[in-house]
Amino acid sequence: MATTPPPLQGPTSKEKKYDRQLRLWGANGQAALEEAHILLINSGSGVVGIETLKNLVLPGAGNFTILDSAIVEEADLGVNFFLASDSLGKSRAEQCCELLKELNPDVDGHFSSEPIETFITKPDALDPYTLILATAPISPEILEIIIAHATETLTPLFYIHSVGFYSHFSVHLPHAFPVVDTHPDPVTISDLRLLNPWPALTQLVQEKTAHLEAMSDDDHGHVPYVLLLLHFLEKWKSAHDDKAPQNYKEKSEFREMVRAGTRTSNPEGGEENSEEAVAAVLKNLNPPELSSNVKEVFNSAECVGASPDSQNFWIIASAISSFHKNNKVLPLPGSVPDMKAKSNDYIALQNVYKTKAREDFAEVLSIVRDIEAALERTNPIDEKEVEAFCKGAAHIKLVRGKGMHIAKPGETIEWLDRAKFAFGSLTNPDSLIHIYIAFLAYDSFGAAHPADGLNGAALAPGTTDFEADTEKMVGMAQQIIDDIIKEAGKTMEDPEYTEVKEQSQKVVTELVRAGGGELHNISAFTGGTVAQEVIKVITKQYVPVDNCCMWDGVSSTISVLRL
């Protein structure tokens, strides 16, 4: 028997290798990943950064560079998988780089064993990198330089701790980090615009529902539910001052009206399309309202006052905001959920939605072109970018990147507009703010105890004296807590205050117990979460953490806080 000829668009070898991830972030996301150059500034026992890189090398992040001046010791072999026994005595940066590169021949790996203290003094030292991962401990002065670079060049920065059963990372994103492709839950994305049908849709409703009564059972049971709902809405409106159902009570009445239209004289004793219509009433009869995320974008200064050098996002957002002012709705995404229907009726309905979506897109595009002309921008925005924005408009998200705390001995941490939130978190049992505070104390302790060894690497609390260091650290964490209470302009009475102190003491003790050492599982876990976040930031898809994430390996919980 003749074999089937290969399809013209059969998968390439790269598509085969990356099949399972392309189904998530697509070719665009993959291209962004392949253009990235990630710098890892590695410190301490050095595992969490390497585990993060592993999860980025595998999916094909184009380039990575490891900066690490450590020499491989016996203790590294018990915790770091990307070192082998013959790595002992060699550069940890070099050895990890070689073993990571084995994972994916499509990725370029680089390394440098230069101490961060001298590396960072070179001008342009950080310029080649599109994203920076820095693992603690890092001296506060150097962390300041890295943060300043990230802020100035809009380079995303991750600062990571993994110690014992706890980990933390802070994400430093540009002041405006907009995401269009947020991958919302598919159930929430279709916009059927039932309350604002346009002429082509109204006409289809009339065509397909004019003779409902006379239809055969088979035809009646296959009228798409969207058309049924629109049909009954017309009927409702004619009896209610031309108004759609306004509140829950009216919607429930309307639902009964739809239910009453079900034919039960057929052998099945009911109809699936009617059931779908009844189920869709409460979800789909809400007046079009903008989500708080979209409002935030429309009201932000960048959108209201787009300038010649604005990012494309703001030009398109500004155009869609105008579109919304003109039409009182967002551009139609154009997708229609599957529903009980005959093939041709469903396709006809789908085409009406698609055509309308194309018209809305055309209107938005022409506003974009007008704005571009008014601003005298020379590079027109790619139509595809405008189209993608129109499709996802209801679910866009703006993350406002913010700076991160740098703990220095003797200096008070400032919480600014987050002081009240931090205060509230102190007593919230689900919040892991005490882990965050313990890590601030940890950094402060390290900065106050630079070891006399190489490169001024900091001494971790609990390295040798568990009890004495715990006592010091508990005091430091307590100070941070008192500062939060003070800055928030609040007071805390007993028994709450004692409970907060006890909780903090336990968390600090658990942290000091590790003496600065990593547990492989905690670093592997954290390397997974950081890698997910890096992928989200690089591909500009899904919604990244804003801005601190704590993992508690004791209770197996995560908490994300904006601090």
Next chain:
Amino acid sequence: MDETTVADMANGDGSRIKWKFLDRIVSRQGPFADPDNPIGEQALQMLSSVKVLVIGAGGLGCEILKNLALSGFTDIHVIDMDTIDVSNLNRQFLFRQADVGKHKAEVAARFVESRVRGVKITPYCGKIQDKDEDYYMQFAFVVCGLDSIEARRWINATLVGMVDEENPDSLKPLIDGGTEGFKGQSKVILPTMTSCIECQLDLHAPRAAVPLCTLATIPRQPQHCIEWAHIIAWDEERKDITLDNDDPEHITWLYQKALKRAEDFDIPGVTYSMTQGVVKNIIPAIASTNAIIAASCCNEAFKFATGSNPSLAYPPPDANNYMTYSGDDSIYTYTFTHEKKDDCPVCGNLAKTMEIDPSWTLQEFVESFAERPEAQLKKPSIRSEAKTLYMQSIASLEEQTRPNLAKKLSELVSDGEEIAVSDPALQISFKYKLVFKS
């Protein structure tokens, strides 16, 4: 086990310098740990004296093996029946291009052994069903990284069945993880004491199947056209060839059939990649999510074996035993107690009540088991208290009982009667009490 000290436990060179960080934490009393748990040498002794079983050497399995080896476990066994495919390489980091076609368990075991000195990993390239209770009895606990719900249910039922109240060693904790895209879950099961895989089955409801008549007469989505090619066209036109999901020629044939049908109905969107996805029921998978879930499972294993902190499910039955993780929109975890069900067909002792329409035929009833979230049985055989209603697993009995399929349930069972349902994929029998809908 022989009288050995921690110092000369298999660490290659016999020294513990390599385990500096791990030893430090285990030898200090933690503020959240049970103060009755031993610390130091005794806890480390536990860690390196127990035998651990890992089921699955795929995306999760590779991570689990690495993590357990670097958690100080020294005697690890791994079971996997699969061979390595090129689409595994984006996350199954113990495999290279040159390993494609070899057995996963074997390659993974050798790789971790060569990288982490002192660990012994024993692979078995085959099915978990090949092994009996004596085999499973040798392990302290089982860590599962599987993509198949059937295999999970099988090992779960086996471990529950092994529990002997007279012998505390017969209770084997099961630590299980699963992922999909940026999401996943991990949980710890203490068979018979806490909620088991079967108790949790409805958390993993199967996707609703598209009715056959839609596929056959009124397709609307590209997926409908692909399912039609897969389920209907192949049997009609290529009955004599067994469909092999991994044969590119077969997928291409289905793709072209589906594309033609989609054109006939004006349905856009059929692609080769979608064809593969639908036919093989592909779940998106990435390295980072596997890393998260596997590390969570191994963290529980480490806490369990060393007592250095409380693991999920301890103390039973009230402790949190289940963590869900979602990374799509920021990061959320939800860690909670999933409660054991008294009417669980595996670990409970009550028959589950099932409301049925007495006018259904037995055929309809049999087919409904595949879609019931709490059952998910593809080839059920059914017995009532009085007689065998339908038996699929043995051909002669199937023929004998087939005439029952056309009968109404009201002719076969009485209101309130108990039935037993079994399926060749699982070694247990489900008890249901049938209640007639009025």
